[in-house]
Amino acid sequence: MHIETEATQHLHRAAAAARDASRILGRAPLETRNSALRAMASAMRADSDNILAANALDLAAFSGSASFRDRLALTPARVEAMAQGLDDIAELPDPLARTLGEWTRPNGLRFRRVAQPIGVIGMIYESRPNVGADASGLCLKSGNAVILRGGSESHHSARAINAAMIEGLRQAGLPEACVQIAPNTDRAYVAAMLGGAGLLDLIIPRGGKSLVERVQREARVPVLAHAEGLNHTYVHAAADPVMARAILANAKMRRTSVCGATETLLIDQAIAPSLLPLLVADLRELGCDFRADAAARNILPELTAANDADYDTEWLEATLSIRVVDGIGQALDHIARHGSEHTDAIVTEDSDIAEQFLRGVDSSVALWNASTQFCDGGEFGFGAEIGIATGRIHARGPVGLEQLTIYRYLVTGTGQIRP
């Protein structure tokens, strides 16, 4: 209770400072924001030894899995990549320099809808240190102040990285409160952030399912979250077999742990007898395992039988659910029932069927003849992303600089009054 109060008090102060900072930052010219980004990158390069030493402290105290350890670990090359990421953000177009609409009403009132920062963003993430640097850079460029709460395992690293951010802000003459980190890694601070209605305008969680679910369940602040990516690749009867093999191998196996990975193959019964054995052989060679329905096992009896729950499982590993369908209707129906509206693809040479698929799925990203692993801000041309949104308001899909903005109206009159 006492800790809770302390955390809440700290957040109140941090958020008030962030609000003031966001007003200055939101009106800072592009050149000021870019020079801060470049100064942050330089400071990070200059501080590289300190950052690595801080990371060594985190690693020394760490006792988790090898894959978690790999995400936590920094190297000189990874520090340089973070710095380069900030320089890259400085090169991107200004998301605040956009007039999104302009019109004049019969009474002469002239309306302009212009882009504007969201305000103060809370970022809650697990222990990959680069997420803090990327998020700081994206928020800064888009004019938003950010309060970062990283995982406890990476706290020393986060502090060292934040010092470089603050040095960059100072050199550019921007308030240090533009980029703040939580004072400690108590869970009470997360609770304070989730309860921070009116203090934070948006919370972005980045991490595993349990973190995201906790944030969505408890937050009193709008949340832009990435939930599940239960993605399908549908190989239609009129697919080019060579293309289908290349796409499926990439969509499933390029990286199995990313949210854009394909989890279920749907294949038309007309093409399954000839093509499914080739698809399975390709994937098996890459180390993939399978859960197949009865029709697929009629063709390849050695496959493990799928149960219903398999089609609702986001594997995030080298396992693929397989179902044979009788055509696009059944494919769309399966995706509507089992999908997570994240990313779904069709492989076909039939453009009418493709258009039916693109219009027929509710997925935030629907692809025709391409790998589901293209669901990524960089691949979309956004330059960088802060995450993928799976909700249905504000933004869907990759969240880049533009998605970190909102808009307002500027209305110019000549003395109009409302009748």
Next chain:
Amino acid sequence: MHIETEATQHLHRAAAAARDASRILGRAPLETRNSALRAMASAMRADSDNILAANALDLAAFSGSASFRDRLALTPARVEAMAQGLDDIAELPDPLARTLGEWTRPNGLRFRRVAQPIGVIGMIYESRPNVGADASGLCLKSGNAVILRGGSESHHSARAINAAMIEGLRQAGLPEACVQIAPNTDRAYVAAMLGGAGLLDLIIPRGGKSLVERVQREARVPVLAHAEGLNHTYVHAAADPVMARAILANAKMRRTSVCGATETLLIDQAIAPSLLPLLVADLRELGCDFRADAAARNILPELTAANDADYDTEWLEATLSIRVVDGIGQALDHIARHGSEHTDAIVTEDSDIAEQFLRGVDSSVALWNASTQFCDGGEFGFGAEIGIATGRIHARGPVGLEQLTIYRYLVTGTGQIRP
């Protein structure tokens, strides 16, 4: 507890039906959606006697204030206005027919960002029966299924109106579950809606401050809410006095109870001695009362003294707070400290100062030489609005058809795989 469970079960069924209906509605051609709107309007005209009889039952049981009674009461003209509102929505452009962006990446992937319905919307409103009809029409046109929970005082009216909506859906061949109403007016149903994460995609509350605050506090679902409209009109030293008088009288007194009404006058000290007495005299003649700072009372000693809380008060009645400022800096500072980022106006002939004001306030609507009462979807040219959004994600200001949509990406390739 038993009631809670029953409400939750009903909501689960209603939301599942709404989800299925939304998939059909979201893909229905514009002509189908428009013909449903016109059939709804016809059914409402044909059912006018039934709707008025149901409304008479509500009025007979009603024992509240006269102004509440007026909002609750229907007349033949008000029923016709609701029907006309639906016909008007049918005339508006299709918000789903918009391609919001289109580009091709160096690897040949072609991206299209297209408008899409949000999905299933929950609307919680107080007892103005027309809100249910308007919301039904706007949601239908934008491809969203809606579940309406109106105030208990208007339940008979809401049911009768909903019958006309359903008749329209039936005639157009659309699922009846596109527009549903709560089965009763138990508060447990509101609780079920607020807890309906995954069932509802968005909740829009429309009503008094306590309703909106409860929704914002308890909702586990994204909320698009209208909070406070603590709006300012700033009369700059270079204002045209005649224009300033006309604008202020309109901004404050056209209707005092609307969210776009001006609550505080800020006036430059250079112009106050000559202009303030005229502004006050105009407003006093219209029945307005005042809370003024010391500088204003030096000019007009008969004014009531303002205390600090007055500048934080959304009057929504014929009272105006007045403060004399020493220039635009102090005006912007006052608005940042006391405003609600809703709607703020400047009156000046100096275009540099005006631009400084428009860029300097965070208001969702910033006006130059026009009345704050223009903050309205109809006045913006949206045709109709479901409310005003005061949050900082998804939408700010009037929420019309376009703001009831989101987007998704259609990506077309030729076999691209991700390196």
